[in-house]
Amino acid sequence: MSNAAAHPLPALPPTPEARRAALLEVLKTKGLLELPEPVTLSSGAQSRFFLDGKAALSLGGDLALACQCMADLAAARGIEFDAVGGLTLGADQFAHGVAIVANKEWFVVRKQPKGRGTDRYVEGATLKGKRVLLVDDVITTGGSSLVAKERIDAEGGIVVLASTLAARSDEPATTFADANVEFAPVFTYVDLGIPAVGTE
Secondary structure (H helix, E strand, O other): OHHHOOOOOOOOOOOHHHHHHHHHHHHHHHOOOEEEEEEOOOOOOEEEEOOHHHHHHHOOOHHHHHHHHHHHHOOOOOOOOOOOEEEOOOHHHHHHHHHHHOOOEEEEEEEEEEOOOOOEEEEEOOOOOEEEEEEEEOOOOOOOHHHHHHHHHHHHOOEEEEEEEEOOHHHHHHHHOOOOEEOOOOHHHHHOOOOOOOOO
16 A cells, blocks of 8 residues: 555755755755866866756755745746746756646647657646746856747747846846846855856
8 A cells, every 4th residue: 555645745945045955955965066176067167066956856845845945036026927847958947847836827838749649848838828937946147047938938938037046147147138137046156155166
């Protein structure tokens, strides 16, 4: 028999500030690594500091906390959205999780169309005319999110806010400003206590 009922999700901290503090502790203890030698990031830059957001949030309660913090961030800015998603693989867990905690629609953007069936780039919610929260996990430049935005635009969606678990440099702020997209990361490298990528 399943033992799942014996391990319910823990209650989240009661305020956005307390949730954010709890999430930062999770990321620092479960996902932040200081390595002896630099590694290459998805942006192509190198760093000795690596934030593994997927490993940090592999426990359901920690992922629920992160997704609620993303929803809190949008609410604090007074931004309403109808659907949440972004480019697979970085956005998938947040697309699904934020949709659950905020009771919104979710979608994911494929890197390539699947080549069969409907042959779509965007799977999940139909985006035409809908306000979109664009999400990702850990970003350095924001380039992957802009790829997703192009696909969202093509589907008729309207990106009202771009967010990420953590921004590893100041470049994403410029990237999104140039694209006329409001950007608000849950955390930055300053919060994590690490140098910005490219400044080590």
